[in-house]
Amino acid sequence: MKAFNNQGELTGEITTGLTDNGDRITANTLYDRGNPVMQNISIRRSDGTVETTNIIGRKILP
Numbered sequence: 001m002k003a004f005n006n007q008g009e010l011t012g013e014i015t016t017g018l019t020d021n022g023d024r025i026t027a028n029t030l031y032d033r034g035n036p037v038m039q040n041i042s043i044r045r046s047d048g049t050v051e052t053t054n055i056i057g058r059k060i061l062p
Helices: none
Strands: 002-004 010-018 024-032 035-044 050-056
Touching: none
Parallel strands: none
Antiparallel strands: 002 010, 010 024, 024 035, 035 050
């Protein structure tokens, strides 16, 4: 899902995916004038544990 401001610029994006072993990966990316400012990556494992990583100033997942 993508979010845009009133000028049509991309301001946020949420992507979700599944791995072969049942893990769910969610990436939430915030943009400023089209440049990635922050990305939050959460991995929910099939056993219920959650791992979260915050990236500042760039993004590492599409």
